[in-house]
Structure formats: C-alpha cells, structure tokens
Amino acid sequence: MKKIAFILVMIVSATPFAQDIHTKKGYAAEGYDVVAYFSNQALEGDTMNTTTYGGVKYKFATAENIKTFIANPEKYTPQYGGYCAYAVADSGKRVQIDPESFQIKDGKLYLFYDAFFSHTLKKWNEEGADMMQIKADENWEKMQLEKN
Template sequence: MKNIFILLLLLTSSVVLAQKSDYNTKKGYVADGYDVVSYFNNTVEKGKNEFSTTYDGVKFKFSSEKNLALFKENPTKYVPQYGGYCAYAMGKKGEKVNIDPETYEIREGKLYLFYNSWGTNTFNLWLKEGPEKLKKKADINWGK
C-alpha cells in the first residue's frame, strides 16, 4: 500500500512539473502576469492579484472580474501559443525565449507573444520573414 502511495505521488509530481515546464512563468504567472483576455480587446493590461486563477497547473492574472470569468468559461481560447514563449524564437530555432508582454499579435483567434528588448523586436522579424511559414515551424518545434 505504501509503495502504491509513493508511486502515485511521483506520477502526480511529474505531471505537474511537465505542465509547468510547458509554460513561460518566469515571473510566476503566464504572460508575466498580464491579462491574456485583454489582448483580445486590443489592449494590454496588467493583471491584479485579486483576479487570478490556476489553469493547467500554472497561474494567470486578470485586470477585472469580467475577464477572469471569460477565461474560466473557455481557457483554451485565451492561453498564449507555445506556452507564452516567443513565437518567433519557437518558429526560427525551436527555443523557449522570454517575451515582452506588450509585444503581441492575435492571428486566427490565437494569442502570440514576442521578445522585444535590447534593440531586437521579434514581432517585426516575424512579419518580415513570414508568419505563416514561421507558425508552421513553431507548431512542429513545439510538438517536440
């Protein structure tokens, strides 16, 4: 009985760790704590501690109770692609690169986030090099 308990504990721990590694939670929350629903209203808003939830083993913040409720109704609609890592880096090299939460694109109803720092704006590179091609590569790389 004790061995079964230990086995279940190990399996549960590995699933939780696997889920967390699939998300960019460098600052403790997906999208650096920005409200992922707000992007779909063409705004970028920081989330507030009082409007937070956990989905798929990671934490999300929202700017309002309304946005929190919208997320809870359909979380897969709002979760950023590639776990909130830079879409360009995932497409170009299959790398998990941190993002600037204020650099984003909504494409075909999905949220894509990008790195934008130190003179490099990967959203501009994404557009220049072809989002359709990079998205296909990113989908393949993310699957690995």
C-alpha cells in the same frame, strides 16, 4: 479492472496539467491579462483577479476577464506556452517575452520578445507570419516530445 485503470490514465493524461507554460514572475504572460490581449490591450493583471488553469496561475485586469477565461481557457492560453513565438519558430528555443509585444492571429495569442535592437514581432511578420507559424508549430511539437 485493467481496462478501468487504463481509462483513468487516459482521462488524467487528457487533463490540462503540467503544461509547458512560461511563468516568469509566477504567472502566465508575466502576469498580463491574456483575455485583454483579444481586445488589443496589453494590460497587467491585478493580484486581486487571479485564477489557476492546468497548474498555472493567471492574472486579469478585471473580474469579468476571469469569467471569460474560465468559460474557455484554451482559447486564451498563449501559443507555444507563452514563450516567444519567433524564437520557437526560428531556433526551437524557449525565450522569455516582452508581455507588451503580442499578436492575435486566427483567434490565437502569440507573444514575442522585444528589446532595444531585437523586435521579434516585426521579424515574425517580415519573414511571413503564416510560414513562421508552421515552423513554430513543428518546433513546438518536437520541443514537447523532447521534454517528456
């Protein structure tokens, strides 16, 4: 009986629930279509095209994009919970994003904060995207451990 309970706990722990996902405006990527980014488009999703994954709501521009997402949600889920990738790398902080500032690198979606004088996508690339990604990965792992 104890082995069965342990296995159940492991299965529940492995499911994609309670993700640390930025959900300003109630949706991942502030309601932008995470699949459309992979076609180099920042498209706002439609409330008629929504789904939930891991307890997080996502909006899509088309019903076709929902199907694409459902077939492989981990591919389209933004890195670092959809927080600004530069801020995670630079300071280990969760910072909101500008959903129109993004980069697809190595088949992964990175979102950034951009304002009048602060273009973090530009800084990310100037400082070296590969190096910044390594720093962000390390910081994100620490941030997740601290959260739990």
